[in-house]
Every structure is written in C-alpha cells, then in structure tokens.
Amino acid sequence: MLKEYLAQNVESSGGTQKRLAYDLIRSINRVSLVTPMALLSTAILTKHRRGFNLSELTDTTGTLLAFLEKYRLPTATSLEQCDKAIAKSMDVLIKSNVVKSLEDAEGTEPFYYVDEEKKRELEYYKNNSIHCFVSHAFVALSLLTGKEEIKTGEDILKDYDFVKKLFRYEFIYDAGTTSQEEIDDVTAYFTDVLYITWDRADAGYRLTRLGFDKLPIWAALIKTFLESYWVATRSIIAKEKEGRKQSDLLKNMNYLGLRFHKLGVIEHLEAVSRLSFKNAIRVVNEDILKGEEKSEEDRSQARERLSKFSQRLHDLSHYKK
Numbered sequence: 172m173l174k175e176y177l178a179q180n181v182e183s184s185g186g187t188q189k190r191l192a193y194d195l196i197r198s199i200n201r202v203s204l205v206t207p208m209a210l211l212s213t214a215i216l217t218k219h220r221r222g223f224n225l226s227e228l229t230d231t232t233g234t235l236l237a238f239l240e241k242y243r244l245p246t247a248t249s250l251e252q253c254d255k256a257i258a259k260s261m262d263v264l265i266k267s268n269v270v271k272s273l274e275d276a277e278g279t280e281p282f283y284y285v286d287e288e289k290k291r292e293l294e295y296y297k298n299n300s301i302h303c304f305v306s307h308a309f310v311a312l313s314l315l316t317g318k319e320e321i322k323t324g325e326d327i328l329k330d331y332d333f334v335k336k337l338f339r340y341e342f343i344y345d346a347g348t349t350s351q352e353e354i355d356d357v358t359a360y361f362t363d364v365l366y367i368t369w370d371r372a373d374a375g376y377r378l379t380r381l382g383f384d385k386l387p388i389w390a391a392l393i394k395t396f397l398e399s400y401w402v403a404t405r406s407i408i409a410k411e412k413e414g415r416k417q418s419d420l421l422k423n424m425n426y427l428g429l430r431f432h433k434l435g436v437i438e439h440l441e442a443v444s445r446l447s448f449k450n451a452i453r454v455v456n457e458d459i460l461k462g463e464e465k466s467e468e469d470r471s472q473a474r475e476r477l478s479k480f481s482q483r484l485h486d487l488s489h490y491k492k
Contacts, residue, residue: 197346210232210246211232214228220438224280225283234388238307242303270289287432305344307389309330309335320377322376323376324374328350339454365381366378387491398439399428401484402424404451407455408478421445
C-alpha cells in the first residue's frame with residue numbers, strides 16, 4: 172500500500188512525506204471516536220467557562236451531539252445514552268478535582284465551575300475532537316464578527332479564507348473540497364437548525380435569536396487560537412526594535428499572555444501556548460514580514476501590515492456573544 176501511494180505521488184521526497192503525513196492524519200480523524208469526555212469538555216469550554224448548572228450543560232452537549240449525528244461522525248457507543256455518559260464523565264472530573272461545585276443550604280441544583288488552571292486539562296479533550304467542528308467554527312466566527320446585521324456570502328468567504336490560511340499549521344483541512352463548497356455545506360446546516368435565515372432583499376444571512384445563542388459555541392472553539400496569535404503579534408510588534416530571536420520572543424509571549432490574562436485582556440489562559448506561539452511566528456514571518464526588510468521603507472510597510480493583521484485578529488476574537 173505504501174509503495175503504491177508513493178508511486179502515485181512522485182515529487183520531492185519532502186513533499187511526498189508531507190502529503191503522506193497529512194493523509195494519515197485525515198484518515199485518523201475520520202475514524203477517531205468523539206468520547207463523552209471530549210463532548211463534555213467542549214461544552215464547558217465553549218459555552219460554560221464561568222460555570223453551569225447540569226441542565227444547562229445537558230442542553231449544550233445535546234446541541235453538539237445532534238450536530239455529530241447529523242453528519243454521521245463517529246462517536247463512542249456510550250453516547251447512545253448521552254445523559255448517563257455525561258454524568259459518568261462529570262463524576263470523573265469532580266473526583267479528580269477538575270470540576271468543583273457550590274451548593275446552598277436550600278438544596279437547589281448545584282452550580283459547577285472549573286478553575287482557570289484546570290481548563291488546560293479540558294482543552295486536551297476538546298482538541299481531540301475539534302477537527303469535527305472546524306469548518307462550522309470558521310463560518311460561525313464570520314457570522315458573529317462585525318457590526319452589520321446582514322453577512323453576505325462574499326464577506327463570509329473572505330473571512331473563511333483568512334482564518335483557514337491563518338491556522339494552516341493548527342488544523343489539517345480536507346484537500347478535496349473548496350472553501351465555497353465547505354461554506355455552502357455549513358450555511359445549509361445553520362439554516363436547517365434555524366440559526367440563520369437568508370435575506371433576499373439584502374442578499375445575505377441574518378442571525379436568528381437562536382443563532383445568537385448557539386453560534387458562539389462554534390466560534391469559541393477557535394477563540395483560544397485567535398487570542399494566542401494576537402498575543403504573538405503584540406509581542407512581535409513590541410520587540411521589533413530589539414530583533415526577533417525566537418527564544419526571546421517566546422519568553423516575552425508567555426509573559427505577555429499571562430499578563431493579558433490577569434488583566435482580562437484575553438479570556439483563555441489556554442491561549443498561552445508555546446506551540447501556538449511558534450506557529451504564529453511562522454505565519455507572521457511567511458505572510459506578513461516576508462523575509463528581510465532591507466530599507467526603512469520596507470520596515471515601515473512591514474510594521475503597517477503587522478499592525479493591521481493584529482487588529483484583524485483582535486476584531487475576530489471579540490465576536491458577538
């Protein structure tokens with residue numbers, strides 16, 4: 172099988188190895204099961220970061236599971252009894268001190284919450300299934316970004332292609348479909364579940380009340396990455412005059428990320444990620460700085476591009492919710 176694959180992809184050895192690696196990852200993603208723990212962690216981190224009642228959590232996991240079932244994505248058999256499976260996973264998280272609870276003297280429904288430093292543990296489980304939601308997350312982000320009430324297909328495509336290119340080192344995409352085909356599939360689903368409607372007069376999509384409530388679940392899936400890349404750009408801008416030695420940049424990004432989180436400038440402590448910072452540096456060097464700036468004019472133009480890039484990341488990470 173491997174020899175046949177290599178024979179069909181005759182190119183440079185590096186290119187063939189990269190293509191093979193990507194195809195293997197896609198194959199793994201297609202058969203990887205979404206577990207109750209992954210579903211629970213995704214629900215908490217996208218909708219209930221500040222805390223939740225069990226009934227609220229059940230509603231969110233139901234929304235996510237309905238999506239998985241609609242697309243016939245592989246899930247653990249235990250999710251056939253979703254409430255029971257989620258309850259068992261919650262019990263594991265409570266016993267391991269990841270999830271804590273508050274109860275009042277009147278015996279009302281307990282209020283659950285996760286301390287900031289423990290959210291990194293949930294992030295691991297969330298990222299095990301994030302590939303299932305990526306295209307929908309990109310479109311949801313576009314629909315929620317900006318002040319306009321109507322989002323045109325052209326605007327969605329621009330946002331989608333920007334984010335897709337931005338996170339090319341975070342996610343592996345389907346090589347057999349175009350951005351427009353992916354967007355059409357997503358908007359058809361969001362229309363079917365009544366999150367958006369098509370406005371013929373203005374030739375664009377309008378969010379429904381339900382959409383304003385539900386679409387942030389999808390957009391939040393990539394908020395951590397957006398915040399991480401934004402922190403990286405702020406660090407690169409701040410350290411521009413001192414050079415861009417990667418080891419020093421990474422230290423500054425870590426400091427800046429922790430500081431911004433303490434100040435409430437960014438919401439997700441998980442955004443302070445060395446791996447995402449490295450990927451962000453790579454993207455900035457390839458797409459924004461584009462090699463050595465030989466003249467002061469080159470450097471000025473590079474600074475302007477980086478400033479605009481940083482602002483766009485900021486705008487995207489502050490979507491409606």
